[in-house]
Amino acid sequence: MSLLTSSADVRPEASVPSALTGSHHDLLLPIASPGIRSPGEDEREPFLNEPNRTQPGFVAKIIEHVTDRWLQTRQFITSDEGIGVLKCGLAYLLGSLATFIPVVAALLGPQEGKHIVATITVYFHPARSKGSMYKALICAALAFIYAAFVSLTSMYVTIYFHQRRMIELGHALVLIIFVGLGFGFIAWTKQKMSDPLVNVACSLASLALIVVLTKEGAIQRGSVSLAKVSQVLKMLLMGIGATMTVSFLVFPVSAQKKLRSNLAVATRSMAIIQSTITEGFLRRTQHDLQGFDYTGASTRLKKAHGELHKLLYETKLEQYVAGWERAYCHEEKLVHWAHGIVHTTGALHSSALLALETLKRPKFADHPLDGPNANASTATSNDRQSTTSSGDDPILQPVDIGMLEMTALDNGQPVAAQLGRVSDGLAPESLLVTELFDSFVDRLGPSMRSFTLTLINISAEIPLGLSLDNRVAMSHGSAAILTQAIEEYREAQREAFGLLYREKLDNSTGTFEQEAYFKEVAAICAHFSHSLLKFGEQLGELLTILADFEVTTAGYHRKKSWSWIKFWRRDPPRSRYMNHPNDGLDPRPSLTEVAPGYHTELLGTSSFERPSRLQPFRDRICRHIRGASSFFRKDETIFAFKVGVGAALFALPSFLSFTRPIYLYWKGEWGLVSYMLVCSMTIGASNTTGYARFLGTCIGALCSILVWSIAGSNAFGLAVLGFVMAICTFYISLLKGQGPLGRFIMLTYNLSVLYSFSLSQSSADEDPDERSGSNPDITQITLHRVAAVLSGCIWGIIVTRGVWPISARKKLRTTLKLVWLRLGRIWETDPLARRITNPGVAALYMTPEDRLKMQSLLSELETLRVAARYEIELNAPFPDTAYGKIIQHTQSIVDDLHALDLQLLGMPPSEPQLSLLRYTSRERQNLSGQISHLLGAIASSITHACPPNQVDLSKAKHSRDRLLATIFLYRSGDETSSSALDETYSLLYAYILVIDQIIGKMAEILADVGRLSTGRGRGERVVNYE
Template sequence: MGACSQGQPLAIRRSARTAPSHPLLLSAQDLLRRTPRAISPDKSRRPLLPCPVSKNSTDHLRQVREESRRSWRNLSASWRNLSASLSAVLFFPGTHPQIEFQRPRLQSVRSAPNRADVDISQWSRVWPPSPATVAVTKCCIAYLIGSLFTFIPELARILSTGTQEDAHGRVRPKPAYSAHMVATIVVYFHPAKSAGNMLLADRYASILMLFAVMMCILSMYTVQLFDHFSPSLGDKWDWISETGDWVVNFLYIGGSMGVLAWAKIWVGNPSFNSGCSMAAVTIFSVVIKEGNMPKLVEILLIVMFGVIISNIICFVVFPTTATTRLQNSISRSLTSFSTLLDLLTSTFLFEQHILKSTQTSLRQAITDHAKAFKTLKADLAEAKHERVLDPRVRGRKLKLYDAAIGSLARLAQHISGMRSSTKLQESLIRAVREGKLNLDEEKMDSTSADDAELAQSAKLLMRFREMAGDEMNDLNACCDEALEAVKVLTRASNLNVDLPATRQRLTTSLATFSHTSSSAIKRLYAGPRREQGVYQNERDDSEDEDLPAIGEIVDGPNETVFLIYFFLFTFEEFAREMLFLLDTVIEIVHTETPSVLDHIRSVLPFGQRRQQPRRTFLYQQLPWLTPENLVPIDPSKLQAPVFPRAKTDTTSPLRQVSLYARLRQRWWAFGEWLRQPEIRYSIKIWIGGAILAAPAYTEWGRYWFLEFRGEWALIAFFSVNNPTLGQTNAMSFYRCAGTFIGALVGVIVYHLFPQNAILLPMAGFLFSIPCFYIVTQIPDHAQTGRFTLLAYNLTCLYAYNSRERNYSVWRVAIYRSGTVIIGALWAAVVSRYWWPYTARRELRMGISDLCVDLSYLYSRLVDANNQDIAESNGHTEETPLVAGSKIAHPHLTASVQQLLAMELHLQSQLTTLRDLLVLTKNEPRLKGPFPTSFYSEVLLSLERMLDRLHSMRCVTTRSECVRTEFDAHVSKERIEMTGSVILYLYTISAGFKLRTPLPPYLPPAELNRQRLVAAIRELDVVKRRSARGGNKHLLYFAYALAMQEVIAELGYLGEMMQDTFGVIGQTYTPV
């Protein structure tokens, strides 16, 4: 047996996970379990009366009373500890991640529980509340407090910069008519965030409000400048004053909207988007109404109070930390890795429980893995902003967490490669379930001729299981042990886990597995050579004569051997990456945490950095392994530039060309910059917003614009406009529907409780519950809940604020709905007819670019495959394919680093394309529905192709891989196959971009691959099937055979495109 079965088990026990080191850290479950009962069950059921009065009975009663008093004192002490524990959960959860938001479970007690236990059990079912309940509660409380600035005059006066005289002639601040905007700011800036996300949102809000203040002040000075030169000094309409108004409209209304729109795409953060909405509200409220400095100060006070309310609620009521969420996400990812690893190895080894089970468990595990892994980078980005508050990510630990996330990303790539290497096993399992194949060796020989190939492959797999199945299971157990250790230590670093011993067992098991699997593969590859009469005088140390004939091909090896080969290589890569992850976690646990003062000193440029001892950290040894430093590379960017046309390989420096050429080149660069989608989007918002605000700066339209609150239309236009047409259509629908619902509810509530300063805020609190639930728990429809609550806020609360100005609630609702509809319709018109950026077209173009990038990646793999590396001698059949004596972190060369970056870029491209595919349903077409199923299948095929190329990269970048001696003999066939594959990808790319019929005959990539395989089989080293010469020919043969699945995916894509786009000379129906 391997290292894991012989070594000691993981030093983690369930008691160690739940027993903290301090009484205050006891979970509610432990406290309830340890709470003594007032009277034991047998005594509580014992009748006390009637009983004879005697000395013994008196002593017994006295003993019972003393026991009761002692039990109640212990019970009171336990409840005090329980309250202290709950306080730690509520107010300091970041320090104790192992008890945050965990529902305590009471152990089942066979004896009948007493009343106190029943009450505690019922209470534990609802406390602590779930994260969804906490998020909605925090938002509703913040909204209630924000709405009180509308209903309490004393609070409204705080926001006002104007004064009024009371009946006694005393000058007092008058209530602000814009006090309802405090609740509006709370809706935009809700407190259901982690501590790090709230700090980041505060930073964004400060920067954006500074931008809004700058725009407002510049607009004021611009108006004053033009009024100064006006003949009427701005009192009447003249051409100078009107010119100043148009400058303000074009630069400060439209220009600010364009800058904010570009910034939203550039930053790409939801908190930043909310801050942009607040900045737009501030600019429109001040600049449109030509407000002065007091008006600007009033708006800033409103924004400040809204932000302060959200911060207080976020950090006081059930505070959550992104670091804890990051640790939870890592834990879920590791659990999904363990589940997928067990399922994949069981599938590969053809185990019985896999033969009887369905594929539902594997699909569910893949889905859970995708959900858990999706939030890792977002949680890490938020956790970086908690360094001052949370010591778990302070100092070097943040870099180590970066390295850990990068390691998890590579583990996910290896899992994908292993999934793509079990296609043969899945087909065999399907054949077994359908009754076409029997795994009984006696009945396997009687298989029909049609299924003979499947039976032969099954024999090879079963033979490999006999040779190396135990070692694979042992390595799988060691990987599970390492995953469990990392998962536990990411949640609580004070547990007694022996990570060095775990790493040593994994290292030993990996070395054993590498040695055994290599020997098994070579024995399966060599086969019964003496029975075939090939090279009978060749001696070898293997025991080939003991292996039965299993349908070997005389002129070459069975391709199933190499399908096994790829899975083993990827599995070894997974285990090696686990070693790196273990080392990273060891450094996280043992790294010294600096104090808050030391951290502040290290951040400040003038602070004194604390002298750290000289030590080489893991993330410093391999700097490219972190997500920050491993930047995704677009493979097409590695091609030679196309300007100037005279020299396509290089771009001449500006100083080496003439003035006219420099002007042409700069003009060309400017045109390329304008063609970028984000630049076009910001220009559309800039000019479209200026056109919508234009009536406010005309003599005939200003009165109507201010009367009907035209700034609401500007806010709606800015909020619903998105880069793609599908997003704009969806947001316009959500905005209009939410506005109708919110305005209608606001009218009903206001009529039910007219001018009632007590019931109106309570009704708003109740109505905000479903709205905030949608905002926080249903991200895809979050805008619906936000727009609905904003409409209610600007109907009910604004009507209450304007009651002294005879503004009826119906009037406010109608004005609000009308202006929002105008803004949404204008946004739809601008998005549809001005530089339309449709998700359908971008999906096709993105697939086309992805196919070209795949061809670049494949060409780089071919280049890596052709590297001439010095050979090593002394290989025998027992020599591992990968040397196991030095199980450490493999040195990643520059080419491997480049390939990793390309794969990351292609994976991000696939994610973007899936998002675009979702948006296509919001873009209706007159000629019929968009073929979503076709494009979904195309993306799945491209993903499978990328997984296969990843597995090939694990093989081709080995130092033992292809040598020039093979290229010299099969170079012609290799070049033909490579050229056919690249031509195939180019044809598919052009087909998606042009949507024209495809040729009836596509590149013969599979035929060229078969020619390459036949040429390799003609080599003497392959005919001998000798393992004494090393494994170089095995690796090269595996590379050639692995291209079969890539070419099969290309053929599948070509057939689908011919069915969809048509074939030249046949019927053509574009989609």
């Protein structure tokens, strides 16, 4: 039985049998309409008035409410999120036992600070996978090694100067080098790595250093004390040990299973998305793209796709520890495949929107070749061709624009009016284009629907959610079915377009305008069809990867090697993605790999010049100087420098004899810890974390007083109430996404309650200022901690905003400029020109590396946009909506480029196509230059905060229409075209349509940029970019 239906009599609304299940009705769920009655309803029932029903009593309502709450609670407890919260509470309970159990507390020594064990369990919580715990262990070990090195080195420096009676100079060096540079390096690492676990390790290193450098007193006395260093090591081992015990023994989580689960969710979500997009394309409506199924699948896809990189690294650690590092290569290929097909899904969505927009506003209309002068223009073109061509060369030359101007003058209309006139969506034109599109859908729609259902069924059968320990053999028939479906759809597509073109030739009584509309509809259908075919081909790549993985992992329990430990037997380096099918398609270097000296290398040196022997040495010195200056100009370096200076100033009172008692009384060390936690790169991020930590400190203080008033110094009561506190705060941190708020609540709680318990178990001589008689004064203790934490938060905001402030709004504009300049450079590359010079290599606008870099920049834009919301400016509020639209339009441009890349990949170059590309090379070069210039002008406008008054889109539209006219002139003298899907013309037709859509997006971006610029003044000005 054929997989695809090729009958031309089936309407788009008809039901199409599925290739795998026989019917697609099993995949569709009926949606009840609120305004339609079911057949079983009584027609005499009032339509507006609800029938009288017996209202439940008060007790029944309470029982129903309690039952619902219990069902919700049970569902939460049994969910992955609920289990994670319970594991965090259990780990905190174990960590707090280091304070409550006297034997364990005695192992940590007589020093205070035993509550740090519980604090470590808050930061290194067990609600993570085994791979993440391995990474947490590595980060914690590095943090301790760094803290121990800085602490011991600072002690020996002070001893050296103390022996020479220059202790003040030693303290100054400790402040400048070990506090300033040491904490600055921590801040630089925190921003450079931009990883949550690295941030936690940086916080842990800061805590250990602050306790040793400012509170312990050995450095101030000029002596060596290993007691605090050893205590920090013991507390680190206890905290990490408690967390890892809970993580590995209580419902352990595998990163590989989570990775496979996310890949399965992403694959099925993309199948739903492509099915919805295809149905919306066939029905000529955008309602399907705004429905619940599409938005829900998009949300799931975005969430699953955003976690792939993190889960891939955690999977790598798990598999390397388990001795199965060879499987990691296949996991990496799967993630790389997921990135590629996500971009393809975006391209499919872009091509569908292009088709729907084109149906509303046809673009191939009213060119200078219609009317009575069409034949004359063609003859003139043929005469010019015959005079300029030599011999039997079939290559045509570019159209003479002067001839077009003469033709336009004969028609009595200016060139701009004829070349730049675009249909305004008039009813006759839209009706004609819609009829043509429906005739395409009548032939191609059934095959497209059947192909889409085949993709959905195969996506549902792929065992992506399984791991190494839970393997099920993949059905080998899926690959054959998919290959057959792709070939049959490609053949059905070719037959449908050929049939339509033959019908058009049989009824060749239409005007030239109808001919243009026919080509336009054929172009948008072919453009969408290529994207859909590429989606199916990439699904086939997934089946190939899984088949290789199944062969490689057969009997993996007997093949564990741990060969990564054998550093003396390293294998030769392999490519990153193990010869991925998309690798090697484009020899052009990616945007991130172009050498800084590229332009100077192109110039070279004259062969008559003898370079100096010292020239290589001078070049090396200059290169190092440029690299150093570039390093010190980076935001990360500036941020690290000012954080280090702020930390040295905050720690200065602990080194002065007359201010040290005040520093110790008000617990200044915790203020410095808070300062290091609050400092963030941008002002908006610092404001966000500062507010969260301020609120968390206040809530934690109130909870501490309440808990101590209930349980007092009873260890059992404090342990139970602490477990409840941990459950609540981890619910806030993990499920509500308020990590800083939840962590600071517990930090303040630990500083107050656990410290008070330790103080109650010690002698009455320790800390008499924080006692009320023989018992700890919880109010006084809480006040000191709150004052210290708030002082650190305030100081962090002052340093972040007052010393070389880094504005998130400015970085947002700078990143937007970088994105648009990259897009402008992409347009300058012109892969269609490289297709002429090197037809054997598929030239693309964006390589896979470029797409990943561009997507990373777009994700960074969203992060900066969120941070910019919290920057308080007196002149104007942050225009969040306008920036959101700009980012959305920029993403649409990237998707349009990728859709064009898919068509370039799906259409191998032919001699007639290359001839047309040579014929239109001048027009395409002008158009690419106009697009690149526009993107540069947009980047300059938003960078300098000025309205783009000098930007003129009409030149780009004029260049586009000149290219379109040139193609029509070429085709009027070409008698070889025999199909509506002729690849000679469909590529350039799609190229023009995509450019028209990009010009429209740029017009909207320019309007938004103009509003941003004029909005800073007194009034709003309307800037027209059309």
